[in-house]
Amino acid sequence: TTEFPRLAFTPIECYVVVAEHNPAKGSYDVLANFQGPFSMHPVMARALRVAGPKLRLRIPPDSGGSFGIKLSVFPYVVLIALAAKITGRPVKWVEDRIEHLVAASSGPNRVTEIEAAITKEGRILGLKLDQLEDYGAFLRAPMPGPLYRMHGAVTGAYDIANVEVTNRVVLTNKMPSSLIRGFGGPQLYLALERLMQRIAVELELDPLDVIRRNLIPAEKFPYHAAAGALYDSGDYPRAVEKAVGSGRLDALKRRRDEARAAGRIYGIGFAAIVEPAMSNMGYLSTLMTAQAREKAGPKNGAVSMARVNIDPLGAVSVTADVTVQGQSHETVLAEIVSRELGLKSDDIEVVLEIDTAKDQWSIAAGTYSSRFASGTAVAAHLAATQMRDKLKGIAAKQLNVLPDDVELAQGKIRSRSNPDNALPFGRVAATSHWSPVMLPENMAPALSETGIWSPPELEPPTSDDRINTSLTYGFVFDMCGVEIDPKTYQVRVDRYVTMHDAGRILNPTIAEGQIRGAFAQGIAAALYEEFTYNDEGAFLSGTFADYLVPTVSEIPDVEILHYSSPSPFTPLGAKGLAEGNCMSTPACIANAIADALGVADVTLPATPRRIHALLAVSGKP
Amino acid sequence: MRRVNKSEKVRIALMLNGRKLAAEAESRMLLSDFLRQGLGATGTHVGCEHGICGACTVLIDGVATRSCLTLAVQAENREVRTVESLAAPDGKLNTLQQAFRNNHALQCGFCTPGILMSFTDFLARNPHPSEAEIREVLSGHLCRCTGYAGIVAAIKEVAGTD
Numbered sequence: 001t002t003e004f005p006r007l008a009f010t011p012i013e014c015y016v017v018v019a020e021h022n023p024a025k026g027s028y029d030v031l032a033n034f035q036g037p038f039s040m041h042p043v044m045a046r047a048l049r050v051a052g053p054k055l056r057l058r059i060p061p062d063s064g065g066s067f068g069i070k071l072s073v074f075p076y077v078v079l080i081a082l083a084a085k086i087t088g089r090p091v092k093w094v095e096d097r098i099e100h101l102v103a104a105s106s107g108p109n110r111v112t113e114i115e116a117a118i119t120k121e122g123r124i125l126g127l128k129l130d131q132l133e134d135y136g137a138f139l140r141a142p143m144p145g146p147l148y149r150m151h152g153a154v155t156g157a158y159d160i161a162n163v164e165v166t167n168r169v170v171l172t173n174k175m176p177s178s179l180i181r182g183f184g185g186p187q188l189y190l191a192l193e194r195l196m197q198r199i200a201v202e203l204e205l206d207p208l209d210v211i212r213r214n215l216i217p218a219e220k221f222p223y224h225a226a227a228g229a230l231y232d233s234g235d236y237p238r239a240v241e242k243a244v245g246s247g248r249l250d251a252l253k254r255r256r257d258e259a260r261a262a263g264r265i266y267g268i269g270f271a272a273i274v275e276p277a278m279s280n281m282g283y284l285s286t287l288m289t290a291q292a293r294e295k296a297g298p299k300n301g302a303v304s305m306a307r308v309n310i311d312p313l314g315a316v317s318v319t320a321d322v323t324v325q326g327q328s329h330e331t332v333l334a335e336i337v338s339r340e341l342g343l344k345s346d347d348i349e350v351v352l353e354i355d356t357a358k359d360q361w362s363i364a365a366g367t368y369s370s371r372f373a374s375g376t377a378v379a380a381h382l383a384a385t386q387m388r389d390k391l392k393g394i395a396a397k398q399l400n401v402l403p404d405d406v407e408l409a410q411g412k413i414r415s416r417s418n419p420d421n422a423l424p425f426g427r428v429a430a431t432s433h434w435s436p437v438m439l440p441e442n443m444a445p446a447l448s449e450t451g452i453w454s455p456p457e458l459e460p461p462t463s464d465d466r467i468n469t470s471l472t473y474g475f476v477f478d479m480c481g482v483e484i485d486p487k488t489y490q491v492r493v494d495r496y497v498t499m500h501d502a503g504r505i506l507n508p509t510i511a512e513g514q515i516r517g518a519f520a521q522g523i524a525a526a527l528y529e530e531f532t533y534n535d536e537g538a539f540l541s542g543t544f545a546d547y548l549v550p551t552v553s554e555i556p557d558v559e560i561l562h563y564s565s566p567s568p569f570t571p572l573g574a575k576g577l578a579e580g581n582c583m584s585t586p587a588c589i590a591n592a593i594a595d596a597l598g599v600a601d602v603t604l605p606a607t608p609r610r611i612h613a614l615l616a617v618s619g620k621p
Numbered sequence: 622m623r624r625v626n627k628s629e630k631v632r633i634a635l636m637l638n639g640r641k642l643a644a645e646a647e648s649r650m651l652l653s654d655f656l657r658q659g660l661g662a663t664g665t666h667v668g669c670e671h672g673i674c675g676a677c678t679v680l681i682d683g684v685a686t687r688s689c690l691t692l693a694v695q696a697e698n699r700e701v702r703t704v705e706s707l708a709a710p711d712g713k714l715n716t717l718q719q720a721f722r723n724n725h726a727l728q729c730g731f732c733t734p735g736i737l738m739s740f741t742d743f744l745a746r747n748p749h750p751s752e753a754e755i756r757e758v759l760s761g762h763l764c765r766c767t768g769y770a771g772i773v774a775a776i777k778e779v780a781g782t783d
Contacts (some may be wrong), residue, residue, distance in 0.1 A: 012668040012676055012731045012765055064666070064731025065765050097669040326729025326766050513725045513767060520768035544673035544763065551760040552769040 002194050003603045004187040004586070006109040006134070007529040008180060009521050010549060011325070013064025014095035015073040015104065021085040027054040028081045033063040035070040035179075035323045036366010039281065041356060043141050047078045053357065055081075059323045061353040066325035067521065068179035068368060072105035075140065101542050106531050107180035108133045108146055112191035117162075122203050122210040126162035127155060127226075129191065133167070136174040143177060144169045146184035148283050149369070150276065152229030152469035156192045157236050157272040158214040163226040167287070173537050179368060181518065182582030185273070186525060190604065193271045193587035197594055207591070208244065211272050212237065222568070228466030230457055231274065231473040232567045232575075234501055239563040240272065240477050243499035248559075252481050252495055265484040266494070267596025271588035272477045275502075276470030277370035277576025278302055280458040281363060283469045290463040300460035302471070303362035304375035304453040308337055308383040310446065312433040314426025316341060317349040318383075321365035322376050324352045327578070328510045329372060333380045335507065336572075340384035341391070342408030343425060360450055370576025373506055374472040375453060378570050383451030390446035395428045397440050457569055472567045472575035475501040478588040484596055489608035489615065491527055491593060493556035498584070501563040502577035512560060514578040520555050522585025527605050528554065625694060635696050637662060638706035646693045653677040655693035656703060664704040666731050668763070675762035678735035679703050685742035704734035707741070717741065717779050726775040728766035736762050740776055752782055 018031040028048060034040070034057065045055040057077070063070065076093065084091040095104065113130040135143050147167040155163055196214070200207035216223050218235040225231060252268055259266035282300035285293050293299075306320035318333050330350040338345045354361065364371070392406040395413040399406065399421050407416045414422030431438065432445035439445060461467040477499040483492050498519065505511045528548040532540040541547040566573025590602040593611070597618040603610055625631050625648040634643035637660060644659035651670070656662045656679070668676035670689045677688040680702035707715045714722065717737055727733045736759065743750070743758050750758075755776050764772065776782075 009765055011729070012674055012763060013666070013729070014668075063729065064668075065729040067765065097671065097674075326727070326731075328728070509725050513728055513771065516768035516770050517728065517766045521765075543671055544669050545671070549674075549763050549765070551763060552756050552773065553760045555768055555770075557770075558768075 001601065002112045002114070002191040004110045004190050005525065005530040005604050006106050006174065007525055007531060008069055008104065008106040009067035010100065010547070011065030011067060011069055014097060014100045015070065015076055016094050017073065017076050017080040018090065018092045019077070019080040019084040020090040021081065023088070025054070026050060027056065028084070029056045029058070030077050030081055031058045031060065032073050032077050033070055034059055034073050034077065035063070035066040035325060035368060037071070037142070037363060037368055038356070038361050038365040039142060039363035040071065040074045044074055044078050048081055056355065056357040058356070059354040061324060061351065063323065063325045066367070067181040068183060069105050070325065071179040071368065072140070072176070097544070098542055101547055102539055103175050105178040106136065106175050108135055108177035110187040112187065114191040114195050116195055116199065118199055120203065122199050122205050122213050124158060124160050124214050127160050128164045129154065130166045131168065131187070132170060133187070134170050134172050134174065134177070136172060136176040138176045139169065139171065140176050140178060142284055144287070145179070145284060146187065148286050149184040149279060149469060150188045151283060151286055152227050152467050153225055153274050153276055153473065154188060154227045155225050156189065157216060157274050157475060159216045159220065160214070161226055165227065174533060175531070181521060182579050183369065185275070185579060185583030186586050189271060189273045189583050189587045190590060193273070194590060194594070194602070197269070197591045198600065207270055211270060212240065215240065215272065228462065228468050229276070229470070229473065230468045232569045233503065233565040234473070234475050235563070235565055236272065236475050239475055239499050239501050242563055243477050243479065243497055243561055248497055249479065252479065255481055255494060259483060265486060265596050266481060267592040267594065268479065268481050269588045269590065269592030269595060270479050271584040271591065273580065273584045273587070275370070275474040275476055275576065275580040275583060276472070277474065278374040278471040279369040279371065280467065280469050282458070282460050283467055286461045286465055286467050290465070293461065298460045301454055301458045302364040302371070302375065304364065304371065304379040305360040305362065305450060306333070306376055306380035306383050307360060307448055307450045308380070308387045309448045310387070310429045310432065312430055314429035315349070316343065316347060316429070317351060318380060319351050319359060320376050320380055321354070321361050322352060322372055323354060323367045325367065327367065327372065327514070328507070332377060332506050332510065336377060336380050337384040340381070340388045340408070341425065342413070343411060369470070370578045373502070373574040373576050374567065374570050377506060377574060378572055379451040379453040381451065381572055382453055383449045386449040386451060387446060390443060390449070391428055393440045393443055394431050394446065395423060398423060398428065455569060471569060472503065474503065474575040474577055474580060476580040476584045478581070478584045480588050480592050482589060482592040482596060484593070484611060489611040491589070491606050491611060493523070493589065496556055496558045497561065498558055498581060499561040499563060500577055500580060501565050503565060503567045503575040504573035505562065505564070506572070506574050511577055515560055515581060516558065518578055518581035519558050519585055520550060522581040523555055524550050525582070525604060526586040526589040527607070530605050623694070623697070631694065633693050633697050635698060636700045638702055648692070648694055650693045651689055652679070652691040652693045652696050653688035656688060656701070659693070662703055662705055664734050666734055668732065673763065674732065675739065676732045676735040678738045680738055680742055683742065683745070685739045702738070704737055707737060717744070720775040720778045721772070724771045724775040724778060726767065726771035732762060732764045736764070736772060744780060748780065750780055750782065752777060755780065755782065
């Protein structure tokens with residue numbers, strides 16, 4: 001049995017909604033720091049009892065953090081829109097911190113009963129999970145998502161042929177649960193990785209050997225997981241060996257042995273996880289019976305969209321179906337588009353505010369489930385290549401060469417075989433504005449190209465409830481050493497190593513920023529953050545003095561390593577990587593604590609109070 | 622000391638980033654709200670309104686202060702500096718801001734103004750701090766995006782800390 005706590009990643013900027021009602025048209029115009037998914041737009045429109053186009057939802061170009069939490073501004077969009085209608089005035093609402101901590105949104109807490117059928121050597125033949133999740137006071141859309149987002153990948157990084165899953169939803173008087181970074185992954189992997197460690201203890205095997213024996217072999221990719229996920233690429237055993245190699249594991253063991261020899265309490269933990277990205281919009285329908293699914297109509301897939309525009313002087317701008325809360329999407333999109341067009345990143349203006357009345361979007365739009373790298377980035381790449389190919393055609397006519405001989409480089413469009421035969425990019429690009437009649441025959445003007453990415457791998461659930469829940473599947477392997485203070489009962493993370501395979505990395509600096517950010521939130525879930533309620537149900541963590549967000553003093557150093565298995569399912573080969581350590585770090589630290597104390601159950605967050613109780617059980621000083 | 626009735630709106634004048642500005646406010650209004658709503662200086666961000674997160678930090682007479690724990694009337698006739706004062710009028714970032722940019726020290730940027738103001742004060746008093754001293758001051762701020770590593774690196778870059 002494992003218990004994952006109730007927590008949220010509390011963006012420093014809270015919810016903000018500004019709403020206006022137009023009585024003549026019966027329409028609403030709302031500005032809100034909503035993050036998506038835009039599958040919530042029809043929910044909001046129906047709550048307001050208007051057709052979708054009568055709810056114009058605008059998202060600002062920047063928002064002060066989200067981490068999944070700003071999906072749940074959507075009920076307030078409806079409420080403030082109604083307030084604007086009732087008062088006949090524009091209404092602005094800025095949530096304060098107490099409101100946020102009491103009632104905004106939390107990740108669900110989960111109790112998991114997990115069992116495995118194993119061989120003497122620690123090979124897992126079958127897995128059985130009973131997952132009970134607490135969604136708080138209301139089951140709001142798109143809940144109970146965390147129980148299903150990982151469904152196809154419920155066997156994690158392991159080659160396990162048989163699996164049985166029971167999901168249970170309970171409602172309580174706590175704040176409603178919803179999206180949160182990691183979304184079901186932290187809960188699943190806490191159970192699965194604690195199980196791996198328990199198997200090693202029971203069979204008196206090395207925990208790392210138990211992991212090694214069960215990892216999916218490289219030759220099985222693309223791999224069909226038992227519950228339906230189609231893992232695109234990876235070489236998990238090699239990534240693990242690279243992480244433990246170069247003396248890293250030996251050094252960790254040495255530190256443990258020295259600490260234990262000196263009478264200190266020290267443990268080592270491992271976690272190997274699969275990090276899904278770009279969700280199949282049909283995964284939630286897995287919760288219905290096959291007959292009910294048939295009746296409701298198929299749900300599947302996920303569409304990403306981006307647009308490349310050319311202005312009258314040939315300047316390039318980009319819009320896309322993501323909302324921005326600090327993920328540096330602008331930088332990456334500018335890099336992707338400039339590369340195809342032979343321009344510099346700084347030449348590209350990226351505008352990422354969303355206006356549902358005027359922009360391209362689908363229900364999958366927004367920033368969640370790490371969909372940017374395997375979704376929107378691909379759409380931008382497609383839009384840029386479409387624009388590039390059109391510009392080649394236009395330039396070929398002007399340069400008197402064949403389109404195949406045209407290249408876009410260094411701000412010029414030129415003949416490959418005779419680079420002196422060149423035109424400035426802007427001159428060619430502006431042709432569609434000033435001189436559309438002169439375009440090559442049958443070519444529509446190249447003013448704006450929309451890239452639409454709808455990968456076919458995201459199939460609907462099968463009749464026996466298997467589903468490919470995501471498009472790409474990265475891999476994370478963590479190991480850490482923790483020491484427990486015998487007087488304060490604090491857990492100190494002594495060493496932490498995290499290995500990531502996110503396919504092709506789009507931008508190393510931004511990738512590292514996302515990994516470090518997720519790691520800090522993983523530490524928070526493992527050791528600090530929890531919404532607590534007393535036995536009467538009264539809320540006890542309504543300030544940042546009670547709800548403990550880690551400061552710089554609480555975040556240990558982390559060594560980040562990469563292994564690269566590009567995804568064959570996307571033209572960029574990139575996978576999502578922003579949630580991995582939210583999923584792996586709590587499990588890895590729990591395993592290290594279990595190793596340090598020799599106990600079977602570790603409840604998170606492992607606060608000094610809980611460690612004290614565990615020390616009493618283990619009989620250590 | 623000036624006496625203010627609780628029901629009375631008062632006019633509060635202060636020096637904001639070298640300019641004398643004034644606006645009406647209720648006596649209970651927080652300095653953070655006064656800066657944003659009264660004076661329109663929205664660079665100062667409000668993250669918790671109870672003094673923990675540090676996003677609202679400004680300088681009052683050169684000293685880093687939580688503007689959410691300060692009443693606007695307390696700042697009367699005093700010199701207040703906010704993040705808007707850091708960059709040059711042409712938008713060129715100052716050394717500290719540029720170091721944040723160089724080190725990917727912000728993602729969403731919501732907590733950044735407060736951190737910049739804390740270290741504007743701290744580095745003025747202690748231009749070459751150790752890493753431990755930097756971490757001690759930074760622990761007065763919450764950042765949810767970065768895991769803090771880039772922020773520490775940026776400040777070390779400015780301070781020339783090894």
